[in-house]
Amino acid sequence: MSDGLEDVVAAETVLSEVDGKKGVLIIRGRSLDELAGRTRFEDVTRLLWDGFFDDLPDDLTAPLAAARAEVFGEVAALDTGLLDRTPVEAMRALTARLADGDDLATALRLAAAPAVFTAAVVRAQAGEAPVRPDPSLGHSADILQMLTGRPPEKGHANALDTYLVTVSDHGLNASTFAARVIASTRAGLGSAVLGGISALKGPLHGGAPGPVIEMLDGIAHPANARAWLEAAIARGDRLMGFGHRVYRVRDPRADALKGAVRRLSEGSNTGRLAFAEAVEAAALAILREKKPDRPLDTNVEFYTALLLEALGLPPSAFTCVFAMGRVAGWIAHAREQVAGGRLIRPQSRYVGPWPKQAA
Numbered sequence: 001m002s003d004g005l006e007d008v009v010a011a012e013t014v015l016s017e018v019d020g021k022k023g024v025l026i027i028r029g030r031s032l033d034e035l036a037g038r039t040r041f042e043d044v045t046r047l048l049w050d051g052f053f054d055d056l057p058d059d060l061t062a063p064l065a066a067a068r069a070e071v072f073g074e075v076a077a078l079d080t081g082l083l084d085r086t087p088v089e090a091m092r093a094l095t096a097r098l099a100d101g102d103d104l105a106t107a108l109r110l111a112a113a114p115a116v117f118t119a120a121v122v123r124a125q126a127g128e129a130p131v132r133p134d135p136s137l138g139h140s141a142d143i144l145q146m147l148t149g150r151p152p153e154k155g156h157a158n159a160l161d162t163y164l165v166t167v168s169d170h171g172l173n174a175s176t177f178a179a180r181v182i183a184s185t186r187a188g189l190g191s192a193v194l195g196g197i198s199a200l201k202g203p204l205h206g207g208a209p210g211p212v213i214e215m216l217d218g219i220a221h222p223a224n225a226r227a228w229l230e231a232a233i234a235r236g237d238r239l240m241g242f243g244h245r246v247y248r249v250r251d252p253r254a255d256a257l258k259g260a261v262r263r264l265s266e267g268s269n270t271g272r273l274a275f276a277e278a279v280e281a282a283a284l285a286i287l288r289e290k291k292p293d294r295p296l297d298t299n300v301e302f303y304t305a306l307l308l309e310a311l312g313l314p315p316s317a318f319t320c321v322f323a324m325g326r327v328a329g330w331i332a333h334a335r336e337q338v339a340g341g342r343l344i345r346p347q348s349r350y351v352g353p354w355p356k357q358a359a
Helices: 041-049 060-077 085-097 104-125 139-148 154-166 174-184 189-200 209-219 222-234 250-264 268-288 299-311 313-342
Strands: 017-018 024-027
Touching: 017 060, 017 222, 024 041, 024 139, 024 154, 024 250, 041 060, 041 139, 041 154, 041 313, 060 085, 060 104, 060 139, 060 154, 085 189, 104 139, 104 313, 154 299, 154 313, 174 189, 174 299, 189 268, 189 313, 209 222, 209 268, 209 313, 222 268, 250 268, 250 299, 268 299, 299 313
Parallel strands: none
Antiparallel strands: 017 024
C-alpha cells in the first residue's frame, strides 16, 4: 500500500501534467511558460473547459462578467455570523447558496463566486460596503476593483491574471481529487467545487501562502535571516514556501510568479523583493546543509505571498484567491470525471482488531 496514494494513478486526464523531476507544468498541451503572463484567466478557463460543454462560447469574457453580476445578489446574505468567520469559510458559505447543476451556466456562476464573494467579505470585514461587479472589466481587473473600490492599474490586473492562470490546474492535487471524487457520485458541479474549497483551506494545501508573510515579517531584515531560519528548523518547524510533494526541483510556478512580482515592483517597492530574495537564498542554503537528502526548493507559495501582498490583499484571504484560479480546474476535472469515469471507490486494508470467536 502507498501512504498518501503516492505514485498511485487514480485518473487519466487531458487537463494537466506535472513533471516533478523536470520541473514542468503543462496545461492542455501548453507549457506554463507559454501561458503565464501572456494569458487571461478567461482564456485559460476556456482552454480547460474546451470539449466539456457543448455550448461553450469562443470567448468567456462577457459570460463570466454576467455571472459575476448574477452571483453578487447572494452578497446580501452576509451577516455578522459569516463575518466572524475566516474569509475562506465565509466565501464557502456564500458559494453554497448557489443552485447546484452540471450545465455551463452553473459552471460560470461557480467560476465567478470566489472572486465576487471574497471581495465582498474582505471589504465587509474592514467595515466597507461591497462593490458591485463592473461588466466592462476583465475578470482580474474587476476583482481588484471590487476589492479596492477604485479602477486597478493595468499592471496589477496583469499580475493577478498571471497568478490565476498559474494556479488554474495542477494535476491530481488534494482539492482536485476531492472534487473528482464528489463529481463521480453525480452530486453536481456546485458540490464538487465546495469540496475543492474545503480541501484547499487546509494548511498543507492552499492554506499555506499566508504564513510566508508571517515568516518574512518575523525575519524583518536580511541580516536576521539565517539565525531565524535555523531556529525554525531546530524547533522542527516547516519553512513555508519551500518543498513540494511532487517537485524534486524548483516549482516552475515559483519562477512565473517571481517574474510577475518583479514586473510589479519596477520603480517601487524593490526593497521588499530584494529582501525576499535574500531570505530565499538563505533558506535554500540552510536546507541544503541541514537536509541534504531531501530535494527542498522554492515552491509556489513563496512568491504567491509576495504577489498577493503587493496587490493589497490581506494574508487572511490568500487561500480565497487561490480558489479564484483553481476553480477553473476543479470544474474541468469534475466534467471530465462525469464524462468518462466511474464512481471513485478505492479499497482499504483493515488493520483493527478481529472479534473473538466463541469457544
